[in-house]
């Protein structure tokens with residue numbers, strides 16, 4: 001097997017991973033360099049599809065304040081947001097936005113060249129920056145991707161999957177094993193700082209706004225390594241994904257469309273959100289999602305509609321060029337027609353538990369972006385807080401690494417040799433049709449661990465996953481990227497179900513039909529792998 005060493009390895013090339021690579025390179029002289037690995041093409045990620053925007057509490061914006069942003073975030077977080085984290089991320093937003101502007105990211109501006117702010121659900125003021133109208137993620141990523149590719153001090157491996165973290169007998173991370181999906185070769189990479197920036201897990205569910213790469217790999221890698229995971233049961237389902245027959249990977253209709261005045265209606269054009277929340281279309285996301293779902297069940301239909309015809313045609317075209325285009329390609333003129341929408345899995349609030357420095361429970365292993373659970377989002381993420389969290393946490397981890405002596409390990413212990421050996425052996429493996437298994441799993445998770453759950457749906461899902469696992473006879477090595485992803489999807493699905501079974505209440509995005517009330521105090525769920533078994537940390 002090939003060997004290499006780097007001072008820092010970043011896994012993932014969404015906004016968190018790309019920005020971390022650039023900030024680390026700017027701030028730190030690293031003897032053994034920086035490696036960024038990504039399992040698809042550079043830039044393919046959830047980040048690329050972000051639409052609505054990024055929260056920015058700018059110091060010179062007199063109509064906003066960090067206090068107001070903290071209050072809104074904590075209110076949406078359903079009792080599980082950590083005050084210090086929310087404060088830290090909010091207070092750093094001014095600095096990171098200014099830094100992104102320096103990198104050349106262009107946020108939309110008005111005719112006087114002032115930054116434009118939009119509003120999304122549960123924000124009390126207009127504080128969301130956007131770019132390219134409704135292409136915020138793509139516009140930020142384009143700049144960062146170009147900078148990373150042109151930077152001679154950052155090595156990039158594309159089409160390369162991180163398959164196992166190397167954890168030594170002192171429970172310290174010493175690097176990882178990667179698999180090149182093009183050459184089918186493995187490589188051992190030694191490093192004393194590995195940063196997980198692997199994003200989300202929407203692909204675990206039948207309907208999702210997430211692209212194919214969002215298979216929860218970082219959570220599975222961290223779990224297998226023995227890291228502590230937090231609040232995995234909190235999956236955010238976005239209320240308005242474009243519902244076109246047969247499409248399971250669903251294009252998002254941004255919340256910003258509702259922020260500009262669009263209304264949710266039934267097939268007869270009758271509004272219904274007044275029945276569910278005083279803030280109607282701009283109620284917290286979990287409430288709008290359940291409202292849509294409830295209307296769908298009640299009326300035995302598979303979507304509701306978004307009526308954006310009240311927004312002037314010119315404004316729709318200017319603010320939402322991509323949404324207008326994609327809808328038009330599907331025969332929907334959003335200035336005249338209702339848009340068919342339904343909920344879809346969108347974001348993972350839980351993840352690998354970190355402190356404000358990005359450190360996980362394993363020395364040398366860091367996590368940033370959607371894969372991390374910093375305590376910002378609690379049980380329900382406030383719109384556009386994710387991109388902010390990605391950049392603030394990437395900025396911070398770079399700052400933390402600046403002060404560390406990042407020597408690559410010279411020697412590895414025998415435990416690690418045994419792990420590396422497992423990947424060096426040639427095995428005879430028969431091809432498996434992963435697409436079929438993946439669809440089965442996505443269907444099980446949608447039915448059993450979706451928007452409305454209960455003991456019955458969750459235990460059924462667990463049993464069904466056990467039977468499905470028997471059709472996938474891989475314990476260590478796999479044949480290709482898709483198999484590695486499916487292996488991770490099975491692990492993460494079980495973890496989500498176990499966490500959801502354990503939380504006997506409804507809170508934020510976790511709604512139990514058999515426990516509809518919310519407990520008086522919010523308690524985090526913490527899971528780890530101890531002696532090979534899933535174990536709750538109490």
Ligand code: FAD
Nearest residue numbers: 012013014016039045046047052053162199369370384387
């Ligand atoms: P990602 O951007 O998902 O990147 C993860 C990277 O890791 C990818 O490059 C992937 O290929 C790589 N990877 C994963 N596993 C492995 C592995 N095993 N080996 C190697 N590489 C791996 N948030 C907002 O704040 N505002 C918005 O407007 C907004 N809109 C959204 C719209 C859509 C349609 C979606 C899907 C999400 C949206 N979000 C939004 C959420 C936000 O985009 C994401 O949470 C955020 O971009 C995550 O960034 P990340 O860098 O953590 O991960």
Ligand code: SIN
Nearest residue numbers: 051052254255383384
């Ligand atoms: C959206 O544009 O509706 C998505 C925003 C987000 O997920 O933060």
